[in-house]
Amino acid sequence: MAIKRRKPSLWPSVLSLSSVMFMLGLLAFSLFGFKGLSEHLMESSSIDIYFTDGTTQSQVLQIEKNILKEPWVKKTQFISPADGVKEMRDKYDPEFLSYAESISLPLSLEIYPKAEYANITFIDRESKNLRTRPRVEDVIYQRNWVENMTKNVQRLQIIFAIASIISLFIAITLIQSSTRLSIFANRFLIKSMQLVGATNSFIVWPYVVNFIRYSLFAIPIALGFLLMIFYGLPYLFQEFAIIADFTQYITTSQLLLICVSVASFGVILSVISSWLSTQHYLRSKIENLY
Numbered sequence: 001m002a003i004k005r006r007k008p009s010l011w012p013s014v015l016s017l018s019s020v021m022f023m024l025g026l027l028a029f030s031l032f033g034f035k036g037l038s039e040h041l042m043e044s045s046s047i048d049i050y051f052t053d054g055t056t057q058s059q060v061l062q063i064e065k066n067i068l069k070e071p072w073v074k075k076t077q078f079i080s081p082a083d084g085v086k087e088m089r090d091k092y093d094p095e096f097l098s099y100a101e102s103i104s105l106p107l108s109l110e111i112y113p114k115a116e117y118a119n120i121t122f123i124d125r126e127s128k129n130l131r132t133r134p135r136v137e138d139v140i141y142q143r144n145w146v147e148n149m150t151k152n153v154q155r156l157q158i159i160f161a162i163a164s165i166i167s168l169f170i171a172i173t174l175i176q177s178s179t180r181l182s183i184f185a186n187r188f189l190i191k192s193m194q195l196v197g198a199t200n201s202f203i204v205w206p207y208v209v210n211f212i213r214y215s216l217f218a219i220p221i222a223l224g225f226l227l228m229i230f231y232g233l234p235y236l237f238q239e240f241a242i243i244a245d246f247t248q249y250i251t252t253s254q255l256l257l258i259c260v261s262v263a264s265f266g267v268i269l270s271v272i273s274s275w276l277s278t279q280h281y282l283r284s285k286i287e288n289l290y
Helices: 011-044 057-069 081-091 094-102 118-132 143-184 187-195 200-235 240-246 250-282
Strands: 049-053 073-079 109-115 136-141
Touching: 011 143, 011 200, 011 240, 011 250, 049 118, 057 073, 057 109, 109 118, 118 136, 118 143, 136 240, 143 187, 143 200, 143 250, 187 200, 187 250, 200 240, 200 250
Parallel strands: none
Antiparallel strands: 049 109, 049 136, 073 109
């Protein structure tokens, strides 16, 4: 009775591809989450305008309306004397609060710049422009905080850029190695087909199709684990709530972009790697296959 050869399992290749897609997905989630978090931090520091005595609320609201037309302004907030006292009650000790309540606080306006404008050079220039406006007594902002935050964000951007390049290189290397190892078992069959006159495209195409199929199995596995980590764990376990603080800055459109990018990248890498690996054995001499 003839011994039936076992068909090679597709799962080693599928798991290898899914692990690479998972790693790329982690990087993508980190990049988008960090981008959203850094924008939130940069936009949380305000430029505070204090108005002269005698300025009415309607005049301040008109100034606010004009400032909102500026392209660099994300939002503004009008602070009345009562709001100012309430804010101090939350921030300062009772002795300072009793002093603050004994004086008349000026009307003020908080301006929150968009993240791309939240740098020390731009804010310095705009603060000088705001001081020249009528009825403005003073303009204050947290210069040291903005300066330090800008430097830290720039450092983290460099770190993430380096991490992205390294991760991309590792992903390409892993998929290439996995693909070549999977095709290695068929190296003699590939060479035999070439020797009997089969064209290279006829030989390569079945392997490319196979790895497209493997990547289609790998996509839901990788994306399933990613969604479970970033959205499932924080929902199910309170201990992982910190992850939700990070992913809240990832929009629905960005989430869809991550999923589509990871899936597309996995399929494209699978096609390229299977084609290169098959071509490698087609170019090899017979004695080098042993």
